[in-house]
Amino acid sequence: MAQLTRVSGSVGLITLQNPPVNALSAAVRQGIVDTVKKAVSDPLVKCVVICGQNGVFCGGADIREFGAPMTGPPLVPMIHAIEATNKPVVAAIEGAALGGGLELALGCHYRIIHSKARVGLPEVTLGLLPAAGGSQRLPRLIGVPAALELITTGRHVSAAEALKLGIVDQVTDDNTVDTTVKFALSVVGRSLESRRISTFPCPPVSDLDAVFDVAMQRVRQSARGAIAPVTCVQAVRAAATLPYTQGMKREQELMATLFTSGQARALQYCFFAQRAVSRWSMPSGARWDTSKPRPISKAAVIGLGTMGRGIAVALAQAGLSVVAVETQEKQLMDAKQAVSGMLERGAKRRGVAPALGLVSYSHNIQAVAEADLVIEAVFEDMDLKKKVFQQLSAVCKPGTLLCTNTSSLDVDHLASQTPSPELVVGMHFFAPAHVMKLLEVVYGPRSSPQAVATAMQLGKKMGKVSVAVGNCRGFVGNRMLKPYMEQAFFLLEEGATPELVDQALEEFGFAMGVFRMSDLSGLDVGWRVRKADGLVDPDATSGRSARIRQGRRYSPLGDLLCEQGRFGQKAGRGWYQYDKPGSRVAKPDPWLHNFLEQYRARHGLGVRHIDHQEVLERCLYALINEGFRILEDGIAAGPEDIDAIYVFGYGWPRYRGGPMFYAGMVGLANVLERLEHFHQVHPDVPYLQPCSLLRRLVASGSPPIQKWREVIRKVHSQL
Ligand SMILES: CCCCCCCCCCCCC/C=C/C(=O)SCCNC(=O)CCNC(=O)[C@H](O)C(C)(C)COP(=O)(O)OP(=O)(O)OC[C@H]1O[C@@H](n2cnc3c(N)ncnc32)[C@H](O)[C@@H]1OP(=O)(O)O
Numbered sequence: 001m002a003q004l005t006r007v008s009g010s011v012g013l014i015t016l017q018n019p020p021v022n023a024l025s026a027a028v029r030q031g032i033v034d035t036v037k038k039a040v041s042d043p044l045v046k047c048v049v050i051c052g053q054n055g056v057f058c059g060g061a062d063i064r065e066f067g068a069p070m071t072g073p074p075l076v077p078m079i080h081a082i083e084a085t086n087k088p089v090v091a092a093i094e095g096a097a098l099g100g101g102l103e104l105a106l107g108c109h110y111r112i113i114h115s116k117a118r119v120g121l122p123e124v125t126l127g128l129l130p131a132a133g134g135s136q137r138l139p140r141l142i143g144v145p146a147a148l149e150l151i152t153t154g155r156h157v158s159a160a161e162a163l164k165l166g167i168v169d170q171v172t173d174d175n176t177v178d179t180t181v182k183f184a185l186s187v188v189g190r191s192l193e194s195r196r197i198s199t200f201p202c203p204p205v206s207d208l209d210a211v212f213d214v215a216m217q218r219v220r221q222s223a224r225g226a227i228a229p230v231t232c233v234q235a236v237r238a239a240a241t242l243p244y245t246q247g248m249k250r251e252q253e254l255m256a257t258l259f260t261s262g263q264a265r266a267l268q269y270c271f272f273a274q275r276a277v278s279r280w281s282m283p284s285g286a287r288w289d290t291s292k293p294r295p296i297s298k299a300a301v302i303g304l305g306t307m308g309r310g311i312a313v314a315l316a317q318a319g320l321s322v323v324a325v326e327t328q329e330k331q332l333m334d335a336k337q338a339v340s341g342m343l344e345r346g347a348k349r350r351g352v353a354p355a356l357g358l359v360s361y362s363h364n365i366q367a368v369a370e371a372d373l374v375i376e377a378v379f380e381d382m383d384l385k386k387k388v389f390q391q392l393s394a395v396c397k398p399g400t401l402l403c404t405n406t407s408s409l410d411v412d413h414l415a416s417q418t419p420s421p422e423l424v425v426g427m428h429f430f431a432p433a434h435v436m437k438l439l440e441v442v443y444g445p446r447s448s449p450q451a452v453a454t455a456m457q458l459g460k461k462m463g464k465v466s467v468a469v470g471n472c473r474g475f476v477g478n479r480m481l482k483p484y485m486e487q488a489f490f491l492l493e494e495g496a497t498p499e500l501v502d503q504a505l506e507e508f509g510f511a512m513g514v515f516r517m518s519d520l521s522g523l524d525v526g527w528r529v530r531k532a533d534g535l536v537d538p539d540a541t542s543g544r545s546a547r548i549r550q551g552r553r554y555s556p557l558g559d560l561l562c563e564q565g566r567f568g569q570k571a572g573r574g575w576y577q578y579d580k581p582g583s584r585v586a587k588p589d590p591w592l593h594n595f596l597e598q599y600r601a602r603h604g605l606g607v608r609h610i611d612h613q614e615v616l617e618r619c620l621y622a623l624i625n626e627g628f629r630i631l632e633d634g635i636a637a638g639p640e641d642i643d644a645i646y647v648f649g650y651g652w653p654r655y656r657g658g659p660m661f662y663a664g665m666v667g668l669a670n671v672l673e674r675l676e677h678f679h680q681v682h683p684d685v686p687y688l689q690p691c692s693l694l695r696r697l698v699a700s701g702s703p704p705i706q707k708w709r710e711v712i713r714k715v716h717s718q719l
Pocket residue numbers: 020021023058059060061062063064075096098099100101122123126128129130131132255256259260272275276
């Protein structure tokens with residue numbers, strides 16, 4: 001797990017060996033302790049180089065070990081022992097030195113990095129802090145403000161920035177290990193007194209209290225309930241105010257508060273869930289590892305509204321040549337300007353040249369003839385999309401993959417418009433498409449595994465978290481949103497206000513509550529869908545029938561607001577009021593409160609006190625229940641898929657792991673019991689009826705989330 005070889009006569013080369021990222025497992029730590037001891041005691045070894053196998057220095061502590069009792073040598077004394085040696089130890093950083101990996105490198109006397117490698121202390125993203133001395137050494141090395149920023153955000157920095165900040169001593173474009181070996185030989189005999197970071201005083205900061213107050217305010221605001229960023233600030237403060245030994249003690253104490261926390265568990269689950277979703281499977285048995293994607297070099301986007309523009313940008317930024325088609329000349333010109341602007345701003349942010357030349361524009365659909373893959377992003381209207389698919393089938397070269405960016409329409413139905421339905425998949429992007437991380441790749445019964453593999457790989461290339469899901473109304477994300485929003489509407493009928501509901505959800509950690517979100521995205525969107533579904537009935541104004549549709553409880557509140565032109569932010573009024581149309585500052589609206597009172601009176605609805613707990617249970621458990629139905633239906637392959645969708649696309653607080661993980665944390669039996677209760681109280685709300693998979697999981701002893709797939713498999717095999 002760590003191998004010592006002697007190279008160039010007198011250099012002890014220690015290679016960490018734990019593929020794929022040389023994480024510091026118990027065996028690797030033991031290997032480092034043993035090899036360092038051996039190298040130090042070998043008179044033929046004059047200096048030591050530590051590197052990682054397969055082009056990666058070290059991805060940090062082994063996250064998989066965190067759930068179990070710690071074994072093997074601990075990191076802190078291991079790193080101290082390296083720092084204390086009287087032979088120079090130099091880190092040769094290729095690929096990445098992250099978390100414990102960078103902390104290990106900070107214990108070395110020098111650090112050489114390859115120009116393409118990156119470093120960082122991302123522990124905060126896992127609900128932890130850099131507790132292998134990182135919170136104490138980094139501020140001593142690069143100063144408090146820079147260390148605070150890196151530790152509280154977990155940001156990875158490039159080799160060039162690492163050099164500028166003083167984290168590394170040299171950047172190389174050549175073979176990193178060879179360069180480091182030469183470097184190590186060149187420093188043999190030099191005093192190491194000034195190279196031990198733990199002995200450095202923390203560089204003084206002029207107004208320490210102000211710096212930490214500002215940092216604390218910043219993290220509290222952006223972390224919205226996450227505890228690790230706050231704890232990271234406290235740890236860095238210890239570095240700035242205490243001698244090293246005491247600072248280390250404080251680091252350990254603070255780490256102890258985080259290490260077993262629910263937030264840390266949730267964030268570490270998210271880390272693996274994000275990776276697990278790339279190992280997709282379909283009910284047919286097709287899988288990620290047996291399906292080969294097609295190479296895509298030229299893509300096309302049809303329809304350059306907001307979504308189409310964002311998709312074109314995302315494709316170009318991924319290095320693909322893009323044909324952007326919009327039949328309306330004026331819209332085409334506007335889109336060209338908008339896309340160029342987005343590409344320029346994105347390139348500036350990333351410090352690269354804008355990929356303007358990769359995008360060509362046309363008002364003629366014939367221009368897509370040579371594309372390997374086309375993404376249709378026209379208005380959400382089945383007839384229009386069908387027409388586009390028929391045109392594409394006539395124009396595109398054989399084998400072109402046809403994708404639709406629909407958020408809810410039937411992908412199978414669209415596929416049936418083409419002679420090659422196996423080449424059709426949904427690519428459900430989220431607005432703004434070049435920014436949002438989530439992509440739902442929707443397969444139908446006829447989509448070929450190769451088509452799915454290609455869309456998944458393209459998503460990865462665009463930097464998305466791509467999740468393969470089956471075709472159903474709303475797919476996964478929007479399907480689960482429906483019961484969630486429905487409960488929010490019902491709560492208004494029963495006595496809540498939009499402010500109360502939103503506050504409960506925002507305190508839970510959502511960036512925006514359901515009503516603020518609805519105002520942002522526009523109330524008319526849902527209204528159109530409900531109209532198409534035959535749910536909107538302007539004549540049903542009073543009596544019981546006004547609140548029943550298709551045999552189930554229905555709240556017409558959203559429809560009534562739309563009838564008043566209250567479409568949300570863009571109209572300057574919706575569930576809230578705004579200073580002017582387009583303004584983003586939501587203010588409680590006395591008109592709406594009055595409207596709700598009148599509505600309740602008209603329908604004879606008693607007002608009761610509703611607290612935050614009820615808001616959370618009603619809204620979230622209804623959403624979770626639908627998640628279980630989705631698993632039962634085989635629309636999502638596992639709970640990780642649902643959780644990734646909610647964390648990366650719907651603002652679910654990452655430190656709560658996603659809805660299915662959250663259900664496990666609350667206790668499946670508790671969720672079931674509350675749903676049973678709510679369904680008893682509201683028997684006309686089918687979404688509150690506990691799903692049979694949830695019952696089954698509870699009956700099988702509420703296994704941990706990692707075991708749910710076994711129960712789901714059993715359910716499917718019995719169908
Ligand atoms: C009672 C209380 C006691 C309290 C006291 C406790 C004291 C304990 C002290 C411990 C102190 C620890 C301090 C240090 C903590 C850490 O180091 S936490 C880890 C920090 N590191 C990271 O966050 C880096 C995570 N990894 C990455 O960002 C990327 O993987 C990468 C390194 C940049 C490589 O990216 P890429 O090439 O894209 O590959 P991936 O697909 O992401 O990963 C490949 C597989 O490797 C798995 N993996 C990656 N990193 C780790 C890791 N650190 N541990 C375990 N596994 C890792 C990853 O999951 C992939 O595998 P699959 O999931 O199977 O796909």
